[in-house]
Amino acid sequence: MNKINVAIVGVSGFTGLELIKILIKHPKFNLSCVANSEGGTSLNELYPSTVKVFDIEISKANPKEIAKVADLAFLALPHKTSMGFAKELLKLGVKVIDLSADYRLELDTYEKYYCLHEDKEHLNDSVYGMPEFFKNEIKKANLVANPGCYPTASLLGILPFCDFIDESYPVFIDAKSGVSGAGKKCNAKTHFVSIDENCFAYNPLKHRHEPEIKEKMKIISGKDFDINFVPHLLPLVRGEMCDMYMLLKKEIDPVKYLKEFYKEARFVRIFENPVDMKSVAGTNFCDIFAKSVGKKLYINSTIDNILKGSSSGAVVNANIMCGFDEDLGIPDIAYVP
Numbered sequence: 001m002n003k004i005n006v007a008i009v010g011v012s013g014f015t016g017l018e019l020i021k022i023l024i025k026h027p028k029f030n031l032s033c034v035a036n037s038e039g040g041t042s043l044n045e046l047y048p049s050t051v052k053v054f055d056i057e058i059s060k061a062n063p064k065e066i067a068k069v070a071d072l073a074f075l076a077l078p079h080k081t082s083m084g085f086a087k088e089l090l091k092l093g094v095k096v097i098d099l100s101a102d103y104r105l106e107l108d109t110y111e112k113y114y115c116l117h118e119d120k121e122h123l124n125d126s127v128y129g130m131p132e133f134f135k136n137e138i139k140k141a142n143l144v145a146n147p148g149c150y151p152t153a154s155l156l157g158i159l160p161f162c163d164f165i166d167e168s169y170p171v172f173i174d175a176k177s178g179v180s181g182a183g184k185k186c187n188a189k190t191h192f193v194s195i196d197e198n199c200f201a202y203n204p205l206k207h208r209h210e211p212e213i214k215e216k217m218k219i220i221s222g223k224d225f226d227i228n229f230v231p232h233l234l235p236l237v238r239g240e241m242c243d244m245y246m247l248l249k250k251e252i253d254p255v256k257y258l259k260e261f262y263k264e265a266r267f268v269r270i271f272e273n274p275v276d277m278k279s280v281a282g283t284n285f286c287d288i289f290a291k292s293v294g295k296k297l298y299i300n301s302t303i304d305n306i307l308k309g310s311s312s313g314a315v316v317n318a319n320i321m322c323g324f325d326e327d328l329g330i331p332d333i334a335y336v337p
Helices: 014-023 063-069 081-091 107-113 131-139 149-161 209-221 254-261 311-321
Strands: 004-009 029-036 057-060 072-075 095-098 143-145 171-177 227-233 240-247 268-271 286-293 296-303
Touching (some): 014 029, 014 311, 063 081, 072 081, 081 095, 107 209, 131 311, 149 171, 149 209, 149 240, 149 254, 149 286, 149 296, 209 227
Parallel strands (some): 004 029, 004 072, 029 057, 171 227, 268 286
Antiparallel strands (some): 286 296
């Protein structure tokens, strides 16, 4: 079988590099095009780590040129910028996996938290790229909206319990992420002297991922939960942990229930003890632990924020879209420094 040609648009960021690492080793995808806003250089010049591994010219992003050489495109672009490329590529017959927020949310929610949407036509056709819940829809999709990293860890932990959660009490999510989750562009908060040996909350109770979590919980469960989300930045390169607290309507054995719920999920692992970020670093796994005392429930969920929470999650979606096994070419051995 001939390989499927794929492109990465937005190759200069952290998620772009992670996509490169996976796709150049993928047995069924051929990385035929990489692009950014400038072009005029090569992959080896941009990333010296790729010398003697893989090289390709980096072109200036142009949907018409990309459509000539690729059947599927990964858009590792900022919100608003991404939808402009996606709508053109889709019209040219290129399948799209969007790593931005542009197609994750319903129109009203998106425009409240981001900006005016410029591609309402395709927004209605997008599929939320969480295979554990939407695999059948992803199989038939031409446009997949990759979930945010915090929603990935949070939703995989909470969603199994939606039928048991007491809706009269709020759900609290205490989340922590490595600095790569803030993107490649440095700011006052992500500067080394600010984050080293430090930890702080940012955008508490108003972070853009809160409405994403709330909306998907309502779509899947039909229930309108009160979500309170507070993210924190840790002095780590990669990794993400979400600690979640809620009240149940009845007592259950949460670990036993999770093991049954996720028994067919290739990239979800359930543990008897609290989980840690190093065990998932460099993988596409989501590790989950849960404990209840009476009707009080605690859930502990971890992922690699730029892999399961972005790039490797996107390749899993591409595998499913193209009819391959979802774990084809996906790293599954933990990185331990």
